[in-house]
Amino acid sequence: MLKIIDKYILKRYLATFSVMLLMFIPIGIVIDVSEKVNKMIANKIPFKEIAIYYFDFTIYFANLLFPIFLFLSIIWFTSKLANNTEIIAILSSGISFTRFLRPYILGATAVSIFALLMGFFMVPKANAGFNSFRFTYLNNSGVSGMRDNSDVYRQISDDEYIYVSNFNTVSKVAFNFTLEKFKNGKLLYKINASRLKWNEKDSTYTMFNYKKRTIGELDDVFESAEKKDTVFKFDLEDLTPLVYIAETLSYTDLTNFIDKERKRGSSNINSYLVVLYKKFSIPVAAFILTIIAVSVSSMKRRGGMGANLAIGILLAFSFVFLDKIFGVLAEKSTLPPIIAVWIPNTVFGILALFLLRNAKR
Structure with a gap:
């Protein structure tokens, strides 16, 4: 059974992550509208189509920046616990740092399962609507640019x-x-x-x-x-499949599609494999980023929450940068996709173990 402290931390974990999503998604929508409003008016796009597009955009945007939102939300509320000396009180009561991590791991498990199910079912449908709207109404190449x-x-x-x-x-x-x-x-x-x-x-x-x-x-x-x-x-x-076809397929459809394209000798097979492997690597990243975030923000620093957030933002964007770089390398070079996709998790996994060891001290 969960103790009171576990419920308290787990509630803060999930609530802060949800609030972080609700804060940043409207900002993303406003920026997207400001960039595309001229084309929407010029092309006389029906309001219904725009509404559906921004529903799909919300899912697409949340999935794209999922690691950053998760990382920053954990650093935010854990830094507040540290600044209020709540973590010192918890550890002073005899609870080990490993035991202190348990509600965080439970929260990461819940978020990972949710991200995994989203990646299997909801995200592909959202990607299909998002990309279809973009190529049909906003892309200069139009419908013809949707296919390779x-x-x-x-x-x-x-x-x-x-x-x-x-x-x-x-x-x-x-x-x-x-x-x-x-x-x-x-x-x-x-x-x-x-x-x-x-x-x-x-x-x-x-x-x-x-x-x-x-x-x-x-x-x-x-x-x-x-x-x-x-x-x-x-x-x-x-x-001549859609250039974004892999992003629009559920897990079963994607594996079948990859098998068919491999038999056809498709030159884009690495791009499809990257999409497949990321369905699993991103949920695993939730655990790694959770451990790093707790390790970084559980100590009370002279700069307070601002210093922790600065470190968190740097690490979060470094993770996303590595993820994008090795994704492109897998598509354009001879680097095996499964290795390229898991390199960011491996690098940050080693970093997580190192920071966790120091945090325990």
Whole structure:
């Protein structure tokens, strides 16, 4: 059973974190409105769409800055406990520093579970609405910028590969289309077309300037036509996913999507893996940041709460900075995504153990 002191600290932990969110989210909304109000007026966006966008923005913003909000809220109320000599009284009563940490760990567990469930279900839906609104109404590239539609290279089956230099999402036309069919590692035939158009009425494709080369044992067979209608076992829109598709999928859908994209030979697979691994790394960060925040702010300093907050802000933004840097490295370099995503937690985990050891002294 929780003792009175546990309930007191746990209540302050959760209440301060909630208040911190309620304080900063309106500030984020006001800043976002001030930046985008001209485009909203110019594009005559319906108020209903704007209201839905800012509901999604609230979830997106809270998830994005979750580590900073949590860290600062713990430092804030723990510094107040230290300045009021409440921590000294608690430790003087015979309670060890490790035992003093228990309600903080319980609070971190509750926040982590909440963040994990949000990342699995609510955040993907919010990201879908947030990004859709941004690309539809606010981004200069418009709807066409929502898809990664240049230099598309995909493996569509175990032995078939396609390539298009560009895909127009509005007209559903692909340019410089190539399809290669292999068997036992040997090329069977290759199809080229200057354009490939999707026919929605009968679910067929029309190839323009069609050329086919079938590889023979002695001689190759060539075939050509100005226009040729055919059926393929793929949808061009599936082959050019939304640039933010991984952020909009629940955990199960994301893992299935990654498996499918890995078979297709997607060049963006690392970006998708970063999103997947962060669903777990961010909740774990709640424990690490909680230990660091308590260790830093539990001592009464000459600068008071201001000194603790200054240290807290520096550490919190350092964590976010590392998280962003290694996320980009995972997407753009050969660094394995799972290592890149967990490096910030590892670095700050070591820091947490060091600070905790000093705080116990």
